[in-house]
Amino acid sequence: MALVVASAAAVSSASQIRYKAGIDLVGFSVTVAERSNAPVGGLTSGDFEVREDGVAQDVTYFSAGGNDQSVPLHIGLMFDTSESMEKDLSFSRGAAIKFLNTFPQAVDFTFVDFATEVRAATFSRAEFARLVARIRNRPAKGMTALFDALSVYLGAAFDQTGRKVLVIYTDGGDSASSRSWREATRLLKASDVTVYPIGFMAHQGQGSARLVQQGILNEMASLTGGIALFPGTMKELDGIYSRISDEINNQYTLGYVSSNVAKDGKWRKVEVRVKRPSAERLQVRTRQGYFAPSK
Numbered sequence: 001m002a003l004v005v006a007s008a009a010a011v012s013s014a015s016q017i018r019y020k021a022g023i024d025l026v027g028f029s030v031t032v033a034e035r036s037n038a039p040v041g042g043l044t045s046g047d048f049e050v051r052e053d054g055v056a057q058d059v060t061y062f063s064a065g066g067n068d069q070s071v072p073l074h075i076g077l078m079f080d081t082s083e084s085m086e087k088d089l090s091f092s093r094g095a096a097i098k099f100l101n102t103f104p105q106a107v108d109f110t111f112v113d114f115a116t117e118v119r120a121a122t123f124s125r126a127e128f129a130r131l132v133a134r135i136r137n138r139p140a141k142g143m144t145a146l147f148d149a150l151s152v153y154l155g156a157a158f159d160q161t162g163r164k165v166l167v168i169y170t171d172g173g174d175s176a177s178s179r180s181w182r183e184a185t186r187l188l189k190a191s192d193v194t195v196y197p198i199g200f201m202a203h204q205g206q207g208s209a210r211l212v213q214q215g216i217l218n219e220m221a222s223l224t225g226g227i228a229l230f231p232g233t234m235k236e237l238d239g240i241y242s243r244i245s246d247e248i249n250n251q252y253t254l255g256y257v258s259s260n261v262a263k264d265g266k267w268r269k270v271e272v273r274v275k276r277p278s279a280e281r282l283q284v285r286t287r288q289g290y291f292a293p294s295k
Contacts, residue, residue, distance in 0.1 A: 025061055025255035026052075029163050029194050030272050030286040031225060031247050039250035040282060041065065049273045052258055052289075061255030071253050072162030075103055076110040076193070078149050079135065080170035083115070086140035088200070091234045092169060093135050099167070099241035100131070103248070110156050111135065114149035115142030116176045120156055143176035147184040150220075154187050164193040165248050167241075168220070171200040173213040181216060188223045189267070190291050194251075196226040196244045202233070225286040258292075265294035 030048070032040040045062035063071045077096060081089070100109055109131055112120040119138075123131040150168075157164050174181070188195065197217035201210055214230065221228040227247075229240045254272065269289040274282055 027255045028286045030252045033283045051271045057256040063253040072107045074160045074164045075106045076166035078112045078168040082144040095237040102245045118149045145176040146174040147177035147179040168197040194226045195220045195224040197228045199230045263295045
């Protein structure tokens with residue numbers, strides 16, 4: 001199967017999103033949570049401070065909560081169907097279908113199943129039954145092309161406008177990709193996707209390979225404002241999906257026109273903070289920055 005090739009230069013322009021006709025905004029999906037991991041709602045644009053390379057920016061677009069239809073929501077699911085998944089595939093498929101069904105407001109769902117090969121398809125909400133059939137039907141076989149699958153998804157998400165959320169379910173490291181982790185990292189930094197990796201490591205050993213894989217999944221999340229979660233048993237999957245769903249439905253969307261008008265293609269570090277007195281007790285997660293447009 002031919003893979004969708006996504007370059008960092010191409011994906012970087014997806015950081016410039018359009019929420020209002022004729023206005024290019026740098027957009028960030030932001031999660032605010034208590035130390036207990038409960039999402040924090042009820043914040044306003046005045047509660048946030050945004051700095052780009054240390055320079056304060058004026059927030060010109062703000063949306064609170066997952067039910068705001070003015071910001072389209074696109075849900076992605078990357079699903080590991082490699083041979084090592086065979087024992088647990090039935091339960092994990094059912095949990096994934098239940099999770100996707102909690103987003104009636106989603107514009108579409110992009111499903112990427114991967115083993116040695118990668119397959120991707122996007123389904124509208126009206127095609128949900130076809131999506132369910134697709135999730136249930138592929139047998140577990142082959143190795144794991146995780147980084148190639150990630151590249152395929154990011155290529156598919158390039159033209160989507162609005163909030164983009166990707167959940168990755170996998171049980172091991174990459175063993176079959178043509179793309180390197182370094183390439184995948186650059187693509188993640190260039191995208192505006194929030195990534196939630198779920199690493200089921202029950203079949204992995206306790207050695208260095210497991211630690212490396214956990215580190216990779218944690219970095220995917222850290223770069224994009226998501227969080228990596230590692231269930232100890234299959235029964236924990238439903239609770240983990242519920243936590244992710246709660247976060248998505250309580251995300252904030254901030255947009256601003258950068259005060260830096262240079263079109264130099266350089267990386268710009270962005271920090272988003274909550275200005276409330278209780279802010280030190282809150283976790284604020286979003287992507288770490290974006291690549292400026294090039295001439």
